[in-house]
Amino acid sequence: MHALIQAIILGILTGGVYALMASGQTLIFGIMKVVNLAQGALVVLGAYLTYTLFTTLGIDPFLSIIITTPLLFLVGIGLQWALLRPLHGEDVAQLSLLVTFAIALAIEGALSVGYGATLTNIQPSYANFSWTIFGYQVSLVRFVAFVLSIVMLGVLYFILRRTKFGRSVRATVQNPMSAQLLGVNANRVSALGFGLGAATAAAAGSVFGMLNSFNPGSHYDLISRLLTIVVLGGLGSIGGSVVAALIMGVASSLVSALASPIWSDFTFFIVLLLVLLLRPRGLFGAKTRGAL
């Protein structure tokens, strides 16, 4: 029982970080109808930026989010502007998907050139500190990471609900054509949306780098998990992706604790398969969404 509850706590804390990564990805899909296969690579890029800031300038990994997030926001806007906007023709969706894969490869390649393929880890002094509450271990890093993810999700929610940009994003998600007719600049919304998605990846990356060892190739592991989460939550639904991330965090943590860590990744695939068999549009996906 103790192991079970411990695993659930761990799962929820990890799920929060996944929620942050996945919310960015599902936001991008909602706005542009592009499945961003580079989201994992952007997270790893964020992790490496944090690592560099920490090892060379001694900036605290949590604080470095203030630097990495705006930086990747700009990178995201640049990528959308340079590589995704020029695409046109009948199968834009397919092409965009492949272009994001190419971006992922390019980021992996660039990081390999800069850092090599060895596994690294961001180790601040408090990395191994943990509290014991009612006999359960709660690691400081995981807890702060979880809280931080919730705060970032709150910021995202605020942007989408309370700002003019957020309104145009929501309008675009609901109906791109009418949104444009009502004066929403689709290009601008897409660019800012991609930037925002990349920014969530940056924030999540700093945290990810403290919780896991990573190398430039880590994005494959991440993207396979993220895809499961966004499909389970329903593509385009941010709320859905948060719920799905928590479910998957707990599920994989349980499998890892009760069965074996090597099968924890497998939980993701089994869940994905079940979702597709039973409810292909996911938990909160809109029924009319073209892709499904």
Next chain:
Amino acid sequence: MKRAITRIGVVRAGVFFGLLILIPILGGPVWLLNLLIFTVMYAALSSSWNLLGGLAGYPSLGHVAFFGIGAYAFAITFSSGVGNGFSPFLALPVIGVAVALLSLPIGWVSMRTRADVFAIVTITFLFITQTLAFNLTSLTGGAQGTSVAPPPFDVSTYDWPFYYAMLALLAVAMGISFYFSRSKIGLSLATVRADEDKAHGVGVRVTAVKLIAFAVSSGLVAMVGCVWAYYVGFIYPQFAVDPLITIGMVLMAFLGGKGTLWGPVLGSFILVPAQEFFAQTFGASELYLLAYAAVFLVIMLFLPRGILPSISERLRRRKLAAAGDARDAAQLAESKDAVAASKTEVA
């Protein structure tokens, strides 16, 4: 849409395959044969991918999973017994059919989704297969890899059997692609690609043709995986189920022109040597990945429809323009004649 067997088509295929068959016999250098094996391998893979991704419009990103499954099935079957020689090649069709049957339920589940979600599902399938290859250590040897008993071929012609096997598989893949384009299956696949719901509405058996394309395509890829496994000898999960192989198949089909017979072949004969050149220039280092990504992006941005469709479009336009010019000229001449006639009449 029925594609005719034209004389030029037969000559083109005859010259292409004739040349490839002759190269080892005429004594090409070893590096050339080695390069050709991988070029033809990718041409076969890309042509097989094209049956599903190009003709049916279902862009699978997980096809390398079947490549890996084929490779492991082969390696596990022929792991022991030195001196297997040529007989393992006879097992190719068996493994191909087995993998094709295995792929049916996978195809059925994944093709409940469309376009980009289908791509997600298939890429996840790739990761599933890779995880299994790593984790089922008793079967696959896990990260330690597994090996195939080396064949007792003569050193001077060691590469030949693998080369001809790859070439045969390419011929089969292209033959099936050609057959599809002449048959009801190809027509049905074209309707699925254009508008699946409408096709279903007018009575096209969409599920059946999609599954046929999926199974045939997977089975062929698996057979290529077998030959690859026999050739390289040692297989590891990260190489047998390498996302870059999937991307290679897709990219080559896109470059040459997906949905066309020769497009994937053309794409492979451009990209594989280019890839080899990068590998030689940058070593097997990380710059290689960057160069690859750059080529990838350039193709997607500037040649999204592929070389062959772009060329045929241009030719068609030129022909139309020529026809238009001829018509204009004819009209002009006619009107001149009319004017002249009226003038003479007046005179």
